Amino acid sequence: MELLEEQINTIKSLLLVPYECVPPAVFLYGHPSTGKTTALTHVLSQFAGLSAVVSCVECYTPALLFQLVLRQLAGEDQRCDSVSSFVSTLQRIADEHPEENIAIVLKDAERLRDQDASLLPTLLRLQELAARPVCLVLVSNIIWDKFLTPGGLPQPLLVHFPQYSRGALLEILALDRPAEVDEHFYRGFLSLLLAVFLAPCRNLRELRYLARANFARYREPVLAGEVDAGDARRLWRHVEPHLKAALKTVYLREVSSAQWERMQGLMPGAETAGADDTRRLNTELPFYSKFLLIAAYLASYNPAKTDRRFFVRRTGRGPGRVRPRPAAGARASALLTGPRTFPLDRLLAIFYAIVEDRVAPTASIYSQVSSLVTLRMLARIGGSDNLDIAKYKCLVDFDTIKSIAKTVHLEVERYLYDFV
Structure with missing residues (x-):
């Protein structure tokens, strides 16, 4: 959490406020895997009012979005087919919980651009339409300028999540260290991994996957007694071919680790895996x-x-x-x-x-x-x-x-x- 301290404090100053003091809209943006959801979840755990967290990937119609939000706020299914019905139901829920702010969080907010053109302007004006302390929190991987329309949109408060530095990535990846592995040894492996992959890939999820997939190969000669754990040069020579092969699969590999390992030659069937993947791509x-x-x-x-x-x-x-x-x-x-x-x-x-x-x-x-x-x-x-x-x-x-x-x-x- 120390790495996100600035962003967490900013979100706290916007959401953890007295009744009727929440802003109409907040926009959290940054590249994937920069801590947006982590920081927001941490703040919402301290939020005293009502909150609803919905992914826009699931909401292919406005009616479905309204129903999912109201279900989390009211604890039961609410029939809602229009904006006016959504606003009136939201007012009723707010009246049933006096002295409580309401936060509506929409993740993957860039999907809203594919919905009806009037949906996003309506959501940004929820506080004004409902006349209740409702704060809309949008979470997106793209900048706010890409949401703008010729008719204009109400401006939310912007909170930027920058990409992690090399040192920050090293600290986060080190948290995945297996309990039986020496910390200095594991950090040495992570340093080699970042030296190879940091330029083409700064996605934390991808780097964590690559670390898990390649660490067994890095440690293999040590467990076999062939190389001393402190001999970084020989360890690098051993793992270098596997890191080269993994470099070709960044962002293009299958989600299944078994299929990815077959491409690396770690499992039986490696002879045909590469040809199959080439035909697929x-x-x-x-x-x-x-x-x-x-x-x-x-x-x-x-x-x-x-x-x-x-x-x-x-x-x-x-x-x-x-x-x-x-x-x-x-x-x-x-x-x-x-x-x-x-x-x-x-x-x-x-x-x-x-x-x-x-x-x-x-x-x-x-x-x-x-x-x-x-x-x-x-x-x-x-x-x-x-x-x-x-x-x-x-x-x-x-x-x-x-x-x-x-x-x-x-x-x-x-x-x-x-x-x-």
């Missing part, structure tokens, strides 16, 4: 989406200074003058650092260089980039809505890209810095 993408994904991979793993060498046309299609292959140490370092971010204009430049047809820069091409982000094959970095300044990162591994490239008859190795 190599979906029937549109023709130009395949070239866009290949271009994204090239932009993520090729240094920007090599673009002219590979993609400026000289005597036909393909890269120009071939240079000596980079040293093995440099290639290993590039693999460990993971995919790098690139701007949209670089992605499109590579796309137009590798695609055979003359493709006009239409809205269809831009929409296919957005579709690849939705499919979690690309990650969008930054919060701007302007496509021309957006930055992206490829989340697909080389085996999948190679498989996709075969379907469009493209020899992707000719364009990769590590293979030339």
Whole structure:
């Protein structure tokens, strides 16, 4: 809780207040796994009034949202088909509990943007409509600016949850240390894990999963008596191949740990697991989406200074003058650092260089980039809505890209810095 002390104190100052002093709306936002729910749950445990916590993922209609909120506030099912019915029922519940504030918490609030356009403005004005001390708390992974509509919205009080620092992540991950494991030994493993994964992934849930999945491999030679627990160099050499393999599965692995371990070769059946996963990821993408994904991979793993060498046309299609292959140490370092971010204009430049047809820069091409982000094959970095300044990162591994490239008859190795 010390890591969230500032945010917890801010929420307390807004919710743990005397009767009729709660604000109309509070907006908690930040990247996934930054402690929003943890901090809010801690404050609500001290909240003396009525509270309801609902996930907007479950509420595909306004009526269902109203019913779930009223069920938690009143303790029984309440029929509610309209906003006026919801407000009148909310007034009755407030009158039955005088001198008590009401907090309505809506998690995954970005889903409200897919509902009726009048729902969110109505919820933000609940205190005004009901004339009762009702505070709406919205919890979201996106910034408030993305909720704004042309007609405008009432401005809530904003509480930002920043990403955890390296030190904070280390402290949180250390809480999962098995009881029989020495703390210094486990922290040494976490330091290696963060050195590999921190650049491409700062999601706490993903890092915790990776720590649990790889710690057994890290400790294996120690338990076998082959390596001393203090020999960090030999431990690193032992676990390095497994961390490299895990780096390719960040955000793309199956939820099942058994399937992920088969990809690592930890269980029987590992020989076919990789091929099955490649076939699963190599979906029937549109023709130009395949070239866009290949271009994204090239932009993520090729240094920007090599673009002219590979993609400026000289005597036909393909890269120009071939240079000596980079040293093995440099290639290993590039693999460990993971995919790098690139701007949209670089992605499109590579796309137009590798695609055979003359493709006009239409809205269809831009929409296919957005579709690849939705499919979690690309990650969008930054919060701007302007496509021309957006930055992206490829989340697909080389085996999948190679498989996709075969379907469009493209020899992707000719364009990769590590293979030339």
